[in-house]
Amino acid sequence: MDEGLVALVTAGVGLVGALGGAAMGGLAAVRGARMGAQTTARATIEQARTQERAQHDYWLRDERKRAAVLMLEAYDRFTIAASNVTRMFDLEIEASADVWSAYNTSVNEIRGAYFPLRLLGPARVHQAARELWQLIEQYHEGIQEWGDGIMTATDETRAEWRAREEQQRYTLGRAHSDLIDAVSESLQGNDAVPRSD
Numbered sequence: 001m002d003e004g005l006v007a008l009v010t011a012g013v014g015l016v017g018a019l020g021g022a023a024m025g026g027l028a029a030v031r032g033a034r035m036g037a038q039t040t041a042r043a044t045i046e047q048a049r050t051q052e053r054a055q056h057d058y059w060l061r062d063e064r065k066r067a068a069v070l071m072l073e074a075y076d077r078f079t080i081a082a083s084n085v086t087r088m089f090d091l092e093i094e095a096s097a098d099v100w101s102a103y104n105t106s107v108n109e110i111r112g113a114y115f116p117l118r119l120l121g122p123a124r125v126h127q128a129a130r131e132l133w134q135l136i137e138q139y140h141e142g143i144q145e146w147g148d149g150i151m152t153a154t155d156e157t158r159a160e161w162r163a164r165e166e167q168q169r170y171t172l173g174r175a176h177s178d179l180i181d182a183v184s185e186s187l188q189g190n191d192a193v194p195r196s197d
Contacts, residue, residue, distance in 0.1 A: 060120065061187065063116075063120055064117075064120045064121070064122070064125070064183075064186060064187070065183075065187055066116075067113070067116035067117045067120050068117065068125065068179075068183040068186075068187075070113040070116065071110070071113040071114060071116075071117055071129055071132075071179070072176075072179070072180070072183075073113075074106065074109040074110045074112070074113040075110065075132070075136075075176055075179075077106045077109060078103075078106040078107065078109070078110050078136065079172075080106075081099075081102045081103040081105070081106040082103060082106070082139070082143065082169075084099045084102065084103065085099060085100065085103045085143060085147075086143075086162075086165055088100075089146055089147070089150060089161075090162070100147070103143070107136065107140050110133060110136050111133070114129055114130070114133040117129040118130065122186050124182045124185065124186065125179070125182045125183055125186050127182070128175070128178045128179040128181075128182040128183075129179055129182075131175050131178065131179075132172070132175040132176060132178075132179050135168070135171055135172050135175050136172065138168065139165070139168045139169075139172060142161065142164055142165060142168060143165070145161070146161045146165070
């Protein structure tokens with residue numbers, strides 16, 4: 001064979017090999033780029049989900065804190081109003097429709113403040129808030145009974161009402177402390193999703 005032809009065939013084979021190698025390299029580069037893009041996309045999606053969870057957790061924590069503060073502030077107003085009503089019943093202060101109205105308003109504020117805690121949880125805060133709310137409702141029933149019968153009650157009945165009210169006030173104070181403890185723990189840790197009941 002002619003040396004020129006051999007060189008031409010060798011060059012042709014080299015060119016075909018080079019083109020084949022370039023094609024294979026190009027395919028590998030395209031495949032690598034696609035795999036890299038998929039990996040980047042998965043990482044971006046996971047990062048977005050993580051950020052969304054973190055934002056939701058922050059929002060939930062903020063809402064739980066706000067709801068707890070509303071309940072605790074309402075309780076403070078309730079205790080002042082309840083004290084004024086019992087002082088009025090004991091004739092320590094002048095009877096007034098304003099005192100009774102402030103007390104009823106404070107009970108309604110407690111009711112309104114309880115439901116956000118019920119919805120937002122967590123379970124221990126919900127349980128403590130529910131116990132406090134139920135004790136306030138029982139206290140309120142006693143105050144209404146006292147108010148309804150104050151004109152016709154005997155001294156013995158009045159003494160029974162006063163003793164019951166003092167015991168309930170003590171129980172309310174313990175339930176209030178339990179709620180504060182539950183809220184504090186909740187805000188310091190990661191609590192579960194709120195209860196459904």
